[in-house]
Amino acid sequence: MNPEILSSTPSLNTGSGAAVTASESIAYSTKGRLPGDLAMWIFILAELTAFSLLFIIYAVSRARNPEIFAAGQAGLDIQSGLANTMALLTSSFFVACAVASVEKGRKGRACIEFLAAIAMGATYVVIKLNEYSHSIALGYDITTNVFFQFYYLLTGFHFLHVILGMLILIYVTLRTYKGAYSEGNIRGMESGACYWHMVDLLWLVLFPLVYVLH
Amino acid sequence: MPTYRLSTILWLLMLALTCASAYFAEQPHLSLTLVGLVLFITAIKASLIVDHFMCLRGAPLLWRGLLMSYVPLVSLIITATYAIDFS
Numbered sequence: 001m002n003p004e005i006l007s008s009t010p011s012l013n014t015g016s017g018a019a020v021t022a023s024e025s026i027a028y029s030t031k032g033r034l035p036g037d038l039a040m041w042i043f044i045l046a047e048l049t050a051f052s053l054l055f056i057i058y059a060v061s062r063a064r065n066p067e068i069f070a071a072g073q074a075g076l077d078i079q080s081g082l083a084n085t086m087a088l089l090t091s092s093f094f095v096a097c098a099v100a101s102v103e104k105g106r107k108g109r110a111c112i113e114f115l116a117a118i119a120m121g122a123t124y125v126v127i128k129l130n131e132y133s134h135s136i137a138l139g140y141d142i143t144t145n146v147f148f149q150f151y152y153l154l155t156g157f158h159f160l161h162v163i164l165g166m167l168i169l170i171y172v173t174l175r176t177y178k179g180a181y182s183e184g185n186i187r188g189m190e191s192g193a194c195y196w197h198m199v200d201l202l203w204l205v206l207f208p209l210v211y212v213l214h
Numbered sequence: 215m216p217t218y219r220l221s222t223i224l225w226l227l228m229l230a231l232t233c234a235s236a237y238f239a240e241q242p243h244l245s246l247t248l249v250g251l252v253l254f255i256t257a258i259k260a261s262l263i264v265d266h267f268m269c270l271r272g273a274p275l276l277w278r279g280l281l282m283s284y285v286p287l288v289s290l291i292i293t294a295t296y297a298i299d300f301s
Contacts, residue, residue, distance in 0.1 A: 033274075034277050035268065035270070048284055056295075059291065059292045060295055062299070063299040066299055078236060082236045086232065089232065090225065093222070096216065096266070100216070193268075197263055201263055204259050205285060207235070207256075208256050211236075211239060213239075213249055213252060213292075214239075214244060
């Protein structure tokens with residue numbers, strides 16, 4: 001991913017060259033514009049398309065092998081899936097708060113909220129790694145059957161996106177700390193935030209698909 | 215951008231909906247109604263994230279439409295595969 005997408009470049013043009021006030025920029029941010037950079041949204045669409053194909057292939061394969069999938073899903077820990085969903089939703093909540101804080105000029109509060117979001121992402125990583133090690137210890141690896149092939153492929157692919165999202169959030173936090181973003185200059189931060197929300201959105205589909213519906 | 219209060223309410227609502235989904239996982243028999251209900255809950259949570267956390271509520275219609283329709287569309291296809299399996 002091009003770091004330029006996350007760099008802050010002045011994006012508000014008032015036409016008069018006057019300084020943009022916080023209230024004006026907040027109004028601007030909610031009216032008819034795409035938050036973040038177009039390049040990031042094209043990237044997000046590509047990611048969503050790739051995952052949608054995986055979801056559909058998984059669902060079709062489940063319909064063709066219902067017993068194998070039901071047995072595999074019954075062996076998964078629903079509590080881990082639930083905890084991971086809570087962690088990612090909470091992380092998204094903190095990111096949304098951090099973006100609002102920067103828009104209101106509260107840099108310190110935004111940094112704390114971004115750090116909380118990263119901590120929630122790290123919680124997801126720890127739970128997922130524990131889940132993987134537990135499954136492997138029980139003898140369920142990628143070669144076990146078609147369900148576990150999909151399980152490791154889907155959740156592993158998503159796991160890599162969580163790691164990338166956390167790196168993006170760390171970068172955005174550092175730039176926020178340095179004061180790179182301000183009320184009228186937040187496109188870079190919005191791009192990072194929207195990527196993280198996409199990671200959450202994908203897990204919202206993965207959770208019922210893999211853990212709940214069996 | 216939603217206010218802190220609205221964000222907090224939406225976050226708590228999504229946590230509650232997630233718990234409801236997990237509760238359905240404990241049901242002894244999976245039915246098409248249950249599949250539809252769980253995926254409907256997922257679509258509600260996704261629409262809240264897209265509209266409020268991603269701030270696409272006031273975005274150009276094309277982008278908002280693409281993101282808002284993503285989870286419902288995928289959910290419909292998944293439900294169709296369950297319908298074929300149950301039939």
